[in-house]
Amino acid sequence: MKRFDSKKILTIISLSVVVALIYSFSPKSDQEKWVAPAKYDSMKNPTSASDASGMTVGKNLYMQHCKSCHGKDGLGDGPKSAELNTPSGDFSTEEFQSQSDGSMFYKIKEGRDDMPSFAKKIPDYEDIWYVVNFLKTLKE
Numbered sequence: 001m002k003r004f005d006s007k008k009i010l011t012i013i014s015l016s017v018v019v020a021l022i023y024s025f026s027p028k029s030d031q032e033k034w035v036a037p038a039k040y041d042s043m044k045n046p047t048s049a050s051d052a053s054g055m056t057v058g059k060n061l062y063m064q065h066c067k068s069c070h071g072k073d074g075l076g077d078g079p080k081s082a083e084l085n086t087p088s089g090d091f092s093t094e095e096f097q098s099q100s101d102g103s104m105f106y107k108i109k110e111g112r113d114d115m116p117s118f119a120k121k122i123p124d125y126e127d128i129w130y131v132v133n134f135l136k137t138l139k140e
């Protein structure tokens with residue numbers, strides 16, 4: 001009887017491990033909300049959206065590095081979007097636009113899952129801020 005019980009316990013434990021493994025490897029259909037750390041969230045954008053040459057830099061970097069996934073208007077419909085495990089979001093929405101500049105800066109710099117980190121590809125942080133300014137022009 002005692003032997004039977006321990007077998008049963010072992011079975012339950014192995015089943016739970018299997019379930020946990022399947023769960024952790026399955027694609028996340030419900031992507032967790034992406035929240036930037038407070039330190040970034042409250043960061044001030046050192047550049048100005050009315051700086052026309054900065055805006056051109058931001059737009060060009062966007063077309064070069066971001067359009068493939070996010071689409072030229074930021075709707076998340078770029079040619080690569082079909083291959084992504086998670087949707088890349090819609091930059092025209094109020095929900096996206098209501099986050100702080102610092103939060104956008106953090107997400108571009110650090111990346112997450114299929115969103116690459118651009119800390120190396122756009123090494124001058126001022127350029128990332130210019131891209132942030134451009135993203136803010138994509139609102140509806």
Ligand code: HEC
Nearest residue numbers: 034065066069084086087088089104107108112113114115
């Ligand atoms: C290879 C595809 C890909 C490329 C290239 C890419 N992104 Fe993304 N991006 C994603 C995906 C996928 C997500 C969603 C990530 C998540 O939620 O985990 C995302 C999320 C974001 C977010 C956060 C969206 C939100 O709802 O807050 C921002 C901001 C962003 N990307 C900006 C950029 C910028 C700017 C570039 C270019 C410098 C860029 N991305 C290039 C795939 C990409």
